[in-house]
Amino acid sequence: MNKKHLALGLLVLASCGKKEDEQKKNAAPPATPVTLAAARTTEAIYYDEYPATVTALKTVELRTQVTGFVTGIYFKEGEVVPKGKLLYELDQRQYQAAFQQAQADLRSTQANATNAQVNAGRYQRLAQQDAVARQLVDNATTAAATARAQVAAAQATVNIARNNLGFSKVTAPFRGRIGISEVRLGSQVGAGTTLLNTISSEDxxxxxxxxxxxxxxxxxxxxxxxxxxxxxxxxxxxxxxxxxxxxxxxxxxxxxxxxxxxxxxxxxxxxxPKRELKDGMSAVIKVLNTQSGERLVVPYKAIVEQMGENFVYVASDSSTAQQRKVQLGPRLKDQIVLMNGVKNGEKIVTEGVQKLRDGAKITTEVPKGPPPASGK
CATH class of the missing domain: 2.40.30.170 (Efflux pump adaptor protein, beta barrel domain)
Known part of the structure; x- marks a missing residue:
């Protein structure tokens, strides 16, 4: 009889233990402790950034149009030079001589042209009196026209010689800062090929x-x-x-x-005005975003990314976390703009999001740890 009662007691105990295990297994998981923050509307000013390069609005490479040796440098490297300032000078002797020769040739051709014109006039008058052959008149007229053409050619030669003489001096085309000289006194430079210096505007x-x-x-x-x-x-x-x-x-x-x-x-x-910006400097341009203004912002750490989409957990009145899909705007330091998905004032989970799922129970209370072990 005692053995029968003992077996029955063991069976009852086993059944109770099994029910307790099933109750623990089916019991709802405990609420997840989280930290909440309210979504708020604020003035969100943000910019789009673009890599940039500073460039002078006017830049000129200084070269000569004639060949020669540098005989004068009349500036200090790195200084601001006014428009028209003499910067470089080449040996002018050959260009001065060529100019003088061209002027002498012009005077000679002008004298010849004057004489040819006088002869042509004389033959014209004689022809009116039938005192000279018509061929001589035509020859005199042709000689006068040729002399005039020679004068024009000589004048062009004078202009070329004058320009070459002027090209032996290099002046500043505008007010700007000049760089380090590429040539020194005595250097030979070629027409249009040798870089002397570069000048650029600054303001x-x-x-x-x-x-x-x-x-x-x-x-x-x-x-x-x-x-x-x-x-x-x-x-x-x-x-x-x-x-x-x-x-x-x-x-x-x-x-x-x-x-x-x-x-x-x-x-x-x-x-x-202070010449802080230098040609070639790297920088960043910030352009005010057209969506700046009153925007809803939440802490950036509240964002959860899943399969290329972004979500936040919103705390409902029943102390559950509802997952919401959101569209992100620009990030503002530790905050981020939400374009949609959340309303102003709603409570957003910012801490503990990694442990949540849609509809999970949450609590803002810190769970109590186990009692300290007794020292006895």
Whole structure:
């Protein structure tokens, strides 16, 4: 009898244990502790960035149009030179002599032309009196015309000699900063081939960026918007992430799109009174995004990416997390703009998103740990 009762007791205990295991297995998982933050609408000002290159609006490579030896350099390298300043001078002796020779030849041909004209007039008068053959009159007239042509040719030679003499001096074509000289005193230079120096303007300067053809309408609007020419729609960021203090304006949009890349060059003009911007300098142009304004923002760490799509978990009144698909706007440091999917004031999960699934229970209370072990 005792053995029978013992077996029955063991059976009851086994059945109770099995039910407890099934209850634990079917029990809902505990709420996941999370941190919440409210989605908020705020003034979101953000820019699109484009790599840029500073370029002088006027740049000229200085070369001579005549050959010779450098006999004078009349500037300090790196200084700003005014328009018309004498920069280089070549040996002028041969060009001076050629000019003087051309002038002498011109005077000689002018004298011959005067004499031929006098003879032609004399023969004309004699012909009127039938005192000379007609052939002699024609010859005199032809000689006078030839002499006049020789005078014109001699005058052209004088002009060429004068120009060559002038080309032996190189002057600044405009006000600008001149670079390091490529030649020294005594150097021989060739006509049109030897680079002497480069001069470029400094204020204002251009900054070139390359944009896609889909952005042409956007930059055309900025170019035609007079109100945007003096505001912060266009900003220049220098190396070291230093923002240039003066705003820019679109000077020109190139005439054609590169058929290979589908891109076009846009030139933006900036004042450069302190000469901080140098030709060839690398920089970044920040263009105010047209979607700037009152936008909904949430902490960036709330975003969950799955299969190329973006989601956030929104806390419902029943303390559950509902997954919402969202469209992202630009990132603003540790915040990000949401274009849709969430309403202002809704609570967004920012901590613990890795452990959540759609419809999961959540709690904002920190779970209590196990009691400390007794020292006894």
């Amino acid at each position: 204002p300067v251009g900054v070139d960026i390359v944009v896609t053809q889909t952005d042409i309408a956007r930059f055309s609007t900025l170019q035609n918007n007079k109100a945007a020419r003096a505001d912060s729609s266009l900003r220049l960021v220098l190396p070291g992430r230093v923002t240039y203090p003066l705003p820019g304006r679109i000077r020109t949009i190139d005439r054609n799109v590169n058929s290979g890349t589908g891109s076009i060059t846009v030139r933006i003009e900036f004042a450069n």
